[in-house]
Amino acid sequence: MTQPLPDPANLPAPTEGILVTLFITVRQVARSRDFYSRVLGGTVVLDENPCIVRLSNSWIIMNPGGPPTPDKPEISVVDYEPGDTTSIFLNLRVADIHTCYEEWTAKGAQFLTPPIDRGAELRCYLRDPDGYLIEVGQSTGLLHGKLAEKRPEDLPG
Template identity: 30%
Template sequence: MDPFKNSALTSILVISNMAHAKEFYVKKLGAKIYREYGGNSLVLEFLGNWLLLVTPGGPTKDKPETHFTPPINKHKVSHSFTIRVQDCKQSFEILKERGVKFITPPVDHGAETRCFFHDPDGHLFEISEYRQQ
């Protein structure tokens, strides 16, 4: 028996400012709004996946010792997203025109060209083009 039959995986990102996050994910990355509720949660469909943006919060009855906080230091990463693209340099230029700030321009590593950016709260994203050798 499959415990996840007909299920979907959602990634939760804790953000500090809902307006800034909404602007970034919808206007710059092209995510689609699925649902907003309470002014502190936003469900997005992004590249066939679900992202749930939430503002910081403390423990609840079902997670009594858990605190939701945005990243403290964007230079120390415990989770990141990789977006496989057809043309890394072209995707970089489009996102750069939309105001996305990259750590570096695309770097060619032979079979792979990639570059990285952060969302307004420091969550790390990579765009990567892989070419068969």
């Protein structure tokens, strides 16, 4: 069975300028599609090949890894290996972090900590089904000119 064509108005296809999307390599498209739509509240635009989920004013594009292609010769797309380091993560800015924390936890999201007051913002992190780190933040003090506080645990070693 083929899937229906997506509504062009929901596709990440600007008529001018640039539009930013995030591509993530996933092990199980259905599992990740469920997380980004059901847990985080995104709208599925395309089920697979690639999966596209509109998340607020942005899009997450998901597909399994694969070998080099003519437009990216010698480059393989590989699965993310979760661990205790990261070099890139999704940053979600929300209006009410406590409501998001409660709703997403009830839907199965596993946060590393509850929201923590960092001076300029309230912030917490969770991981998606493939282990990608997601920061969830709500600007608070920053809206009144307060920058993030430097704490001893934030300084290099």
